[in-house]
Amino acid sequence: MTNNAKHQVHHLSTAFIFIFGALGGLLFGFDTGIISGASPLIESTFHLSIAQTSFVTSSVLIGSSIGALSIGTLSDKYGRRKMLLISALLFIAGSLLSAFATGFVSMAIARIILGLAVGGASGLTPSYLAELATTEHRGSISGMFQLMTTAGILLAYVSNIGFLHHNLLGWADWRWMLGSALIPAILLLFGSLLLPESPRYLVQNGNITEARAVLHVLRAKTNVDPDQELTNIEKIAAQDKNQGGIRELFKVAKPSVFVAVGIMLLQQLVGINSVIYYLPQVFIKGFNFPDNKAIWISVGIGVVNFLTTILATIIMDKFNRKTFLLFGSVVMALSLIIISIMSFTMSIKDAAVPTMLFIALYIFGFAISWGPIAWILIGEIFPLNVRGIGNSIGSAANWIGNFLVTQFFLSLLNLCHDKIGGPFLVFAAFAILSIFFVIFCVPETRGKSLEQIELELRKKTKVK
Numbered sequence: 001m002t003n004n005a006k007h008q009v010h011h012l013s014t015a016f017i018f019i020f021g022a023l024g025g026l027l028f029g030f031d032t033g034i035i036s037g038a039s040p041l042i043e044s045t046f047h048l049s050i051a052q053t054s055f056v057t058s059s060v061l062i063g064s065s066i067g068a069l070s071i072g073t074l075s076d077k078y079g080r081r082k083m084l085l086i087s088a089l090l091f092i093a094g095s096l097l098s099a100f101a102t103g104f105v106s107m108a109i110a111r112i113i114l115g116l117a118v119g120g121a122s123g124l125t126p127s128y129l130a131e132l133a134t135t136e137h138r139g140s141i142s143g144m145f146q147l148m149t150t151a152g153i154l155l156a157y158v159s160n161i162g163f164l165h166h167n168l169l170g171w172a173d174w175r176w177m178l179g180s181a182l183i184p185a186i187l188l189l190f191g192s193l194l195l196p197e198s199p200r201y202l203v204q205n206g207n208i209t210e211a212r213a214v215l216h217v218l219r220a221k222t223n224v225d226p227d228q229e230l231t232n233i234e235k236i237a238a239q240d241k242n243q244g245g246i247r248e249l250f251k252v253a254k255p256s257v258f259v260a261v262g263i264m265l266l267q268q269l270v271g272i273n274s275v276i277y278y279l280p281q282v283f284i285k286g287f288n289f290p291d292n293k294a295i296w297i298s299v300g301i302g303v304v305n306f307l308t309t310i311l312a313t314i315i316m317d318k319f320n321r322k323t324f325l326l327f328g329s330v331v332m333a334l335s336l337i338i339i340s341i342m343s344f345t346m347s348i349k350d351a352a353v354p355t356m357l358f359i360a361l362y363i364f365g366f367a368i369s370w371g372p373i374a375w376i377l378i379g380e381i382f383p384l385n386v387r388g389i390g391n392s393i394g395s396a397a398n399w400i401g402n403f404l405v406t407q408f409f410l411s412l413l414n415l416c417h418d419k420i421g422g423p424f425l426v427f428a429a430f431a432i433l434s435i436f437f438v439i440f441c442v443p444e445t446r447g448k449s450l451e452q453i454e455l456e457l458r459k460k461t462k463v464k
């Protein structure tokens with residue numbers, strides 16, 4: 001077993017490990033982004049009612065909340081790698097089923113299965129990456145998850161445009177759009193068969209020799225001493241005698257649960273997915289844009305989001321996490337307020353272009369800060385024995401926040417006579433609230449090892 005593990009890791013470069021480890025993010029972005037282009041087409045093929053079409057969109061979010069909530073306990077029990085494999089299988093099943101769906105029921109089932117996979121991957125990947133990374137590069141490496149997510153969103157937009165009205169080989173365009181998720185899903189399956197198990201999980205389960213082998217390979221080209229790291233992990237694991245579980249989570253990590261849920265809800269309540277999922281519709285309705293132009297707006301958003309995330313990933317370990325978060329909150333609050341004022345005071349024609357520019361600034365503000373850091377933090381702030389379940393709760397909070405925003409945004413827009421300023425003022429209020437949350441509640445984690453973060457938490461909660 002040990003030699004086998006060593007052998008497996010040996011042949012993989014660390015870049016491979018981190019890129020494949022983060023592929024769940026790509027599928028997360030792709031499967032949530034693709035539906036904006038595909039849903040009107042599915043609606044007309046299956047003659048769906050508005051309620052049925054909405055359900056096709058939101059069923060992924062239902063599946064994700066369930067997937068996110070269940071993955072943690074499972075990954076603490078069976079390991080991160082096995083769960084990555086199960087997520088990949090669910091991704092494959094969901095992509096196939098949705099591409100071959102024959103009506104509303106099969107499509108809804110397919111989307112729920114995809115949701116389970118997306119939720120599972122989002123609850124699993126951040127802690128898996130954090131556990132593999134060195135302290136020095138942990139921000140950038142955990143940030144790979146968000147980088148992949150934004151790449152997935154961009155790919156989904158491009159695939160929407162590429163396949164639209166092209167019924168290749170006699171198959172409807174939307175079947176190709178949904179089916180193209182199979183490629184990254186198969187890559188994830190392939191990756192999860194080769195990826196190493198997390199050394200921290202291995203230590204927690206008494207598999208010290210294999211943990212050492214994995215750490216030696218992961219740290220081969222770094223200046224970190226893998227044996228010293230192993231000793232530190234062992235020390236912490238010896239303290240975490242109780243196997244994780246919800247009771248243990250609230251006993252040892254109540255402050256972390258509060259921070260994770262707060263940060264994840266706020267990440268959504270600043271309204272990012274009103275833009276990611278609905279912006280073309282906003283421009284069609286609010287600014288009288290023709291459909292074919294509005295779809296290009298999505299691509300513009302996708303590009304700004306992706307490029308900014310690349311920048312964030314590169315500079316993530318150069319500044320404190322809290323500094324990034326505060327900067328992002330201020331940029332988002334200001335741009336949302338300015339857009340709102342413009343929407344109430346200027347004519348549609350005059351407001352269109354400046355609105356677009358400030359939306360780009362808002363996306364920049366999100367993508368440089370809350371986008372990556374919310375996911376990085378939930379991988380960092382939980383003690384080892386409850387890290388899986390803690391991550392789960394954080395990511396479920398993210399899905400619930402996402403569900404709230406996507407359910408209520410269009411109704412709120414309608415209530416405000418298609419003036420984007422209405423919902424955006426609500427989002428601005430949350431962006432302002434997020435400033436106080438960061439200042440008073442979020443701990444700084446940059447430059448500290450996961451073991452150090454855990455010791456500080458235990459000091460605070462006085463649980464040994």
Ligand code: BGC
Binds near residue numbers: 267305370371375398
């Ligand atoms: C959020 C997603 C969002 C994406 C946009 C992620 O961090 O959790 O809901 O769609 O960022 O890039």
